[in-house]
Amino acid sequence: MSARIHTQSPEQTLEAGAEFAKTLGAGAIVALYGDLGAGKTEFVRGVCSGLGVPPSTVTSPTFAIVNEYPDGRLPVFHFDVYRVKTVGELFELGYEDYFFGDGVCLIEWPSLIEALLPDDTIRINISHLDGGREITFDYQVEQSPA
Numbered sequence: 764m765s766a767r768i769h770t771q772s773p774e775q776t777l778e779a780g781a782e783f784a785k786t787l788g789a790g791a792i793v794a795l796y797g798d799l800g801a802g803k804t805e806f807v808r809g810v811c812s813g814l815g816v817p818p819s820t821v822t823s824p825t826f827a828i829v830n831e832y833p834d835g836r837l838p839v840f841h842f843d844v845y846r847v848k849t850v851g852e853l854f855e856l857g858y859e860d861y862f863f864g865d866g867v868c869l870i871e872w873p874s875l876i877e878a879l880l881p882d883d884t885i886r887i888n889i890s891h892l893d894g895g896r897e898i899t900f901d902y903q904v905e906q907s908p909a
């Protein structure tokens with residue numbers, strides 16, 4: 764399943780994240796694709812806001828790999844794997860506890876750890892369009908029993 768929206772300002776990207784957050788349940792993995800400056804972190808702020816975490820407290824975790832926000836409706840784990848060189852670094856971090864726990868994982872630069880992403884990962888791509896942004900959501904369609 765795929766959906767596509769357009770945002771014309773940072774505020775609208777934040778709002779889109781907050782709306783999307785309403786659809787998230789425990790254990791969701793969200794991979795955020797898009798170039799530097801696309802709006803991935805702004806969207807994550809929105810998701811946090813939608814889950815009850817003040818967006819002003821959300822900063823890019825580039826140096827920490829993962830930032831944790833435990834106080835919302837669901838715990839949020841915000842990954843930025845931009846500086847990760849091998850997936851071994853994710854194993855050292857104990858990524859399984861995050862990916863297979865009860866929080867929501869939001870991952871910037873997911874293509875660097877593509878092999879670690881579960882099948883039910885929600886993929887979101889953000890790209891520049893006409894001065895604003897195009898945000899595309901791709902969900903795995905659930906297979907119905909035969």
Ligand code: ADP
Nearest residue numbers: 770771772773776799800801802803804805896
């Ligand atoms: P990334 O994390 O993908 O590198 P950021 O989230 O830091 O990008 O966003 C880069 C800039 O783009 C920020 O200043 C953000 O507020 C802005 N931005 C986000 N959405 C839009 C939009 N629809 N129109 C204009 N600017 C936007």
Ligand code: MG
Nearest residue numbers: 803804823871
């Ligand atoms: Mg970012």
